Amino acid sequence: MAYTPESVPHEAEHAVEHIMHLLQPEDEEAVTEYYGLFDTERVALDDIAARRGVTPEEMMETIDRCIRKLAITPEWEMIKKTI
Numbered sequence: 001m002a003y004t005p006e007s008v009p010h011e012a013e014h015a016v017e018h019i020m021h022l023l024q025p026e027d028e029e030a031v032t033e034y035y036g037l038f039d040t041e042r043v044a045l046d047d048i049a050a051r052r053g054v055t056p057e058e059m060m061e062t063i064d065r066c067i068r069k070l071a072i073t074p075e076w077e078m079i080k081k082t083i
Contacts, residue, residue, distance in 0.1 A: 019075045
């Protein structure tokens with residue numbers, strides 16, 4: 001979605017936006033910025049971590065935890081079928 005947004009069906013993008021709301025707002029923002037989702041400018045991990053007052057390693061752990069959380073949702077299973 002970040003590198004070739006034109007290749008992602010609109011329905012899939014909309015669904016991903018929806019499941020991102022399952023995250024806490026600050027985590028949703030970090031994941032969106034880190035991956036550059038939804039036409040958001042990519043932000044360096046160091047910059048995201050500095051804003052949150054954590055180390056880059058801790059921020060990456062948080063982002064990884066968020067992705068794992070979303071990956072086990074029934075909503076994601078439905079989205080995978082459309083991609």
